[in-house]
Amino acid sequence: MTGWIEFIVAMAAFMLGHLLPRVGGLRGNLIKCLGRRAYFALYGLVSLVLLGWVISAAGRTPYVELWPQAPWMRWVPFAATPIAFVLAACGLGVALPDSLGASRKRKYDPTHPGFAAVSRHPVLLALALWALTHLLPNGDLSYVLLFGLFALFPLIAIPAFDRRARNRDGQDAFVGAPILSVRPVFDRAWWRQNARPVLMRSAIGVLFWCVVLHLHAPVIGAWPFP
Numbered sequence: 001m002t003g004w005i006e007f008i009v010a011m012a013a014f015m016l017g018h019l020l021p022r023v024g025g026l027r028g029n030l031i032k033c034l035g036r037r038a039y040f041a042l043y044g045l046v047s048l049v050l051l052g053w054v055i056s057a058a059g060r061t062p063y064v065e066l067w068p069q070a071p072w073m074r075w076v077p078f079a080a081t082p083i084a085f086v087l088a089a090c091g092l093g094v095a096l097p098d099s100l101g102a103s104r105k106r107k108y109d110p111t112h113p114g115f116a117a118v119s120r121h122p123v124l125l126a127l128a129l130w131a132l133t134h135l136l137p138n139g140d141l142s143y144v145l146l147f148g149l150f151a152l153f154p155l156i157a158i159p160a161f162d163r164r165a166r167n168r169d170g171q172d173a174f175v176g177a178p179i180l181s182v183r184p185v186f187d188r189a190w191w192r193q194n195a196r197p198v199l200m201r202s203a204i205g206v207l208f209w210c211v212v213l214h215l216h217a218p219v220i221g222a223w224p225f226p
Helices: 003-022 026-034 036-058 071-091 122-135 141-174 188-220
Strands: none
Touching: 003 026, 003 036, 003 141, 026 036, 036 141, 036 188, 071 122, 071 188, 122 141
16 A cells, blocks of 8 residues: 555544544543543554654655755754644643643643643644644645644644633633743743743653654654754
């Protein structure tokens, strides 16, 4: 199975892998059987495997150039991807209003928003940053479709999550939690409250980026360095 057929099958498998758990209460039943941590660990592993397959399958499609790659373009994802990994690592599991990767057990406190003071949608922003910066140096049709779809998802999901939070909690759902702000980075009081978890999660994000960077060529088949 090669070319466009493999790419279409891989994309379908990736999308079904994210849609099926939400059908007929399957996700809830699996969480009851496996436990929450085991379920999300397995779900994350399967998602990464399917993502790797989609990206590698895109590289095996017939080449249809939409725009040429300039040498400087390779620096854009190389510089932006560690930021995306840090955003995702800091955003996973924290007490945020409704968002991808947010904790459902921890209550959001607007007086101590934590990393939500930087963004209420850090994981979705990380996905958008990763996709858009990878889109630039990959101007062939299959990669434009791939990274374009991944970039489109946060643009659809962010208003949907915000609408759900607003319907439940009103405008108060967003107090102290902007879509994106760099102000906390320069706020000493915020750092005094959040330095330890933010620095630890940032280090984990950078570590994962280093691992993915060195696995990029053997797993995906594309040399990631400029």
